[in-house]
Amino acid sequence: MTAPFPASTVLGYPRIGPDRELKRALEAYWRQDIGLRELRATGAGLRERTWMRLAELGLAALPSNTFSFYDHVLDTAIMVDAVPGRHRRPQAEDTAFAMARGDEHATPLRMTKWFDTNYHYIVPEIGPDTVFRAVCDKPVAEVRQARALGLTTRPVLLGPVTFLLLSQPGPGAPAGFRPLERLRDLLEVYERVLSALAAEGVPWVQLDEPALVADRTPAELAATGEAYRRLGALTGRPALLVASAYGELGAALPVLAGTPVEAIGLDLVRGAADLDAALRTPGLAAKTVVAGVVGGREVWRTDQRRALSTLLALRPAAARVVVSTSCSLLHLPYDVEREDGLDPRLRARLAFAEQKVAEVVELAGRLAGVPAGSPAPDRHDPASRQAAADPSPVPAAPARSPYPVRAAAQQAHLGLPPLATTTIGSFPQTGELRAARAALAAGRLSVEDYEERVRREIRQVIGLQERLGLDVLVHGEPERNDMVQYFAEHLEGFAVTRHGWVQSYGSRCTRPPILHGDVRRPEPITVRWTRYAQSLTTRPVKGMLTGPVTIAAWSFVREDLPLARVVAQIADAVRQEVADLEAAGTAVIQVDEPALRELMPLRAAGQAAYLAWAVGAYRRATGGAGDRTQIHTHLCYSDAGQILQAIDALDADVTTVESARSHGRLLAEPAVAAFARGLGPGVYDIHSPRVPDAAEVAGGIEAALRALPAAEVWVNPDCGLKTRTYRQVESALAAMVEAARQVRAAVVPLSRAGAGATAAGRSGAAARPSAAGAGAERR
Numbered sequence: 001m002t003a004p005f006p007a008s009t010v011l012g013y014p015r016i017g018p019d020r021e022l023k024r025a026l027e028a029y030w031r032q033d034i035g036l037r038e039l040r041a042t043g044a045g046l047r048e049r050t051w052m053r054l055a056e057l058g059l060a061a062l063p064s065n066t067f068s069f070y071d072h073v074l075d076t077a078i079m080v081d082a083v084p085g086r087h088r089r090p091q092a093e094d095t096a097f098a099m100a101r102g103d104e105h106a107t108p109l110r111m112t113k114w115f116d117t118n119y120h121y122i123v124p125e126i127g128p129d130t131v132f133r134a135v136c137d138k139p140v141a142e143v144r145q146a147r148a149l150g151l152t153t154r155p156v157l158l159g160p161v162t163f164l165l166l167s168q169p170g171p172g173a174p175a176g177f178r179p180l181e182r183l184r185d186l187l188e189v190y191e192r193v194l195s196a197l198a199a200e201g202v203p204w205v206q207l208d209e210p211a212l213v214a215d216r217t218p219a220e221l222a223a224t225g226e227a228y229r230r231l232g233a234l235t236g237r238p239a240l241l242v243a244s245a246y247g248e249l250g251a252a253l254p255v256l257a258g259t260p261v262e263a264i265g266l267d268l269v270r271g272a273a274d275l276d277a278a279l280r281t282p283g284l285a286a287k288t289v290v291a292g293v294v295g296g297r298e299v300w301r302t303d304q305r306r307a308l309s310t311l312l313a314l315r316p317a318a319a320r321v322v323v324s325t326s327c328s329l330l331h332l333p334y335d336v337e338r339e340d341g342l343d344p345r346l347r348a349r350l351a352f353a354e355q356k357v358a359e360v361v362e363l364a365g366r367l368a369g370v371p372a373g374s375p376a377p378d379r380h381d382p383a384s385r386q387a388a389a390d391p392s393p394v395p396a397a398p399a400r401s402p403y404p405v406r407a408a409a410q411q412a413h414l415g416l417p418p419l420a421t422t423t424i425g426s427f428p429q430t431g432e433l434r435a436a437r438a439a440l441a442a443g444r445l446s447v448e449d450y451e452e453r454v455r456r457e458i459r460q461v462i463g464l465q466e467r468l469g470l471d472v473l474v475h476g477e478p479e480r481n482d483m484v485q486y487f488a489e490h491l492e493g494f495a496v497t498r499h500g501w502v503q504s505y506g507s508r509c510t511r512p513p514i515l516h517g518d519v520r521r522p523e524p525i526t527v528r529w530t531r532y533a534q535s536l537t538t539r540p541v542k543g544m545l546t547g548p549v550t551i552a553a554w555s556f557v558r559e560d561l562p563l564a565r566v567v568a569q570i571a572d573a574v575r576q577e578v579a580d581l582e583a584a585g586t587a588v589i590q591v592d593e594p595a596l597r598e599l600m601p602l603r604a605a606g607q608a609a610y611l612a613w614a615v616g617a618y619r620r621a622t623g624g625a626g627d628r629t630q631i632h633t634h635l636c637y638s639d640a641g642q643i644l645q646a647i648d649a650l651d652a653d654v655t656t657v658e659s660a661r662s663h664g665r666l667l668a669e670p671a672v673a674a675f676a677r678g679l680g681p682g683v684y685d686i687h688s689p690r691v692p693d694a695a696e697v698a699g700g701i702e703a704a705l706r707a708l709p710a711a712e713v714w715v716n717p718d719c720g721l722k723t724r725t726y727r728q729v730e731s732a733l734a735a736m737v738e739a740a741r742q743v744r745a746a747v748v749p750l751s752r753a754g755a756g757a758t759a760a761g762r763s764g765a766a767a768r769p770s771a772a773g774a775g776a777e778r779r
């Protein structure tokens with residue numbers, strides 16, 4: 001007999017620690033300041049604290065195995081032993097860190113965005129020969145730890161279908177191989193894990209299958225059905241909850257309902273359409289529905305009346321309705337009560353993870369108070385976040401000339417060499433700089449002294465770049481704690497939190513601002529720093545702005561306006577900043593949009609409309625610039641290859657993208673060859689402490705030259721340098737500049753044609769290196 005699923009739960013919880021304890025411990029471990037025992041003790045303490053707090057808040061069912069030292073997809077790869085040989089280390093934690101970060105012996109695995117969030121996961125490599133094996137230590141250890149505290153938990157595992165759909169083919173896999181082909185072998189391992197958990201006395205296991213909320217082929221849906229029929233047929237197993245998140249299950253819902261799993265989790269916030277689908281799915285009548293009516297992505301308090309009416313509407317469709325969150329609470333800060341700096345009226349409207357748990361518990365109480373069989377109250381149709389996109393027209397300003405005209409004007413103005421070198425904007429944020437910012441916040445440092453500190457940093461960064469011989473310089477962004485938060489602090493309509501940290505990847509966290517009102521730029525934000533930097537050098541200094549889509553994507557946004565309208569307001573503020581930078585003599589302005597891809601609807605149906613308004617916002621922000629002003633954009637972790645057309649439509653003059661970390665995959669995209677603008681595919685991975693040498697970087701440049709004419713290729717790292725040390729940055733940039741010099745000397749002279757370089761490069765096969773001279777394909 002299956003134990004009934006308790007009345008309330010959450011799909012997952014933040015794990016970084018209320019004061020980022022995990023970040024501190026990880027970084028200390030990586031610096032070798034603490035040992036593995038101490039790191040493990042920190043992890044154990046965080047888990048204990050989470051379970052005790054959830055229990056104290058009255059939550060009926062507690063999840064476990066939602067903790068991770070780095071990433072839960074990575075943990076799953078280790079659980080099924082899908083570990084590339086180069087990453088194997090004696091301790092599981094070190095294996096995980098080698099896979100995630102690389103070390104002197106091995107390059108890391110790729111990292112990419114987790115669905116439409118700002119969380120990043122490590123992409124497992126699966127080949128036809130990957131030998132799966134059940135390594136249940138982590139989920140079992142967490143069950144035991146909780147049991148020692150007197151608590152029964154529900155282990156949470158990434159489901160086998162999503163795990164394979166998120167994986168990439170390992171090196172050497174034959175063309176056309178898809179990791180999902182390995183589902184049957186992987187299921188054997190999941191059977192072992194489920195049996196091991198059953199042996200621990202675990203009543204329920206949660207299998208997360210968020211990949212099912214994207215469009216899936218009939219074959220993928222069939223494989224899903226097969227997987228859960230098979231796991232369901234396992235004897236002596238725990239009861240199974242298969243949970244979705246980040247959207248609606250749609251066609252996957254009847255598939256899951258047709259399998260023996262005992263419970264299905266629905267995201268009834270972003271995937272509200274699943275409510276009607278559930279009512280039409282007879283197979284649910286015998287199952288528990290874990291109803292995600294409390295949003296795990298939004299910081300706003302739940303409308304309890306609406307949530308209760310959803311729960312009541314669902315009741316006739318299911319054997320049992322459990323109150324839960326729409327997804328893991330991983331994407332929210334811990335506790336809004338600590339935010340004493342917020343306007344109390346705003347704070348009263350907010351709910352972070354702790355408050356969401358309390359809401360779940362409260363709703364479960366209300367639901368229990370309504371006798372079964374009572375008529376459901378009227379339903380409220382949930383407002384759709386992406387609906388009613390109302391891209392206001394771009395302001396009527398003189399449009400920029402076509403790209404080739406602008407390219408010529410910019411070349412005449414800037415006189416840059418082919419394979420121009422630049423960086424993405426930030427230089428290392430030193431401990432000293434962070435300490436100065438903290439001292440400023442605490443009132444221990446005057447504004448004047450702080451700003452002098454920032455200017456000193458700019459002087460050093462400019463001096464360093466001149467010494468290294470870079471072509472387009474940056475001021476280094478020393479005044480910015482974060483590329484979104486800094487703008488939020490200087491724009492009206494945003495509030496920033498003090499403790500609202502959310503995990504981005506590994507030990508990295510961000511504090512998303514809260515966009516709650518109309519956006520307005522009271523005064524110029526970055527101009528004085530850029531102007532100061534430019535006053536120190538004759539080389540061009542790039543102005544550095546964050547784009548409107550990214551500012552919205554990395555904030556918690558208001559829900560009373562369509563997202564497109566919110567983003568258009570931000571675009572207008574950026575447009576004013578672009579105009580002021582230009583007026584101050586800035587010849588190159590970069591408007592970063594690393595999150596362009598992130599907000600894209602997961603299902604194809606909404607994607608074209610999204611890209612249209614997102615691109616419109618970018619052009620609204622940058623389209624006022626004169627022809628001579630070179631507009632750069634930067635995207636990273638956006639699978640740029642998949643949206644290259646949209647990137648082209650941004651109409652920027654130069655686009656820098658992450659490429660080294662994904663082993664140059666982007667350059668293999670056919671669309672790259674058709675991208676007739678400046679393109680800087682990153683030549684080294686800045687997320688790894690590994691420092692490349694000139695030969696390695698030259699290989700990256702040559703790979704770019706096989707795909708693009710020399711006159712269009714820029715040489716730059718994958719992303720900003722703020723997480724690195726100056727020692728790493730100096731050596732890496734020296735290697736980069738040296739590599740550019742070597743390749744220029746060997747390859748480019750024929751295409752050196754000034755303003756006509758683009759056209760000459762495009763038709764001139766001689767501008768590309770011969771196959772013999774091109775060196776081996778990178779990694």
Ligand code: MET
Nearest residue numbers: 424425426592594720721
């Ligand atoms: C995540 S993209 C980062 C861009 C920013 N300009 C930086 O260099 O840090």
Ligand SMILES: [Zn+2]
Nearest residue numbers: 594636719720
């Ligand atoms: Zn970046």
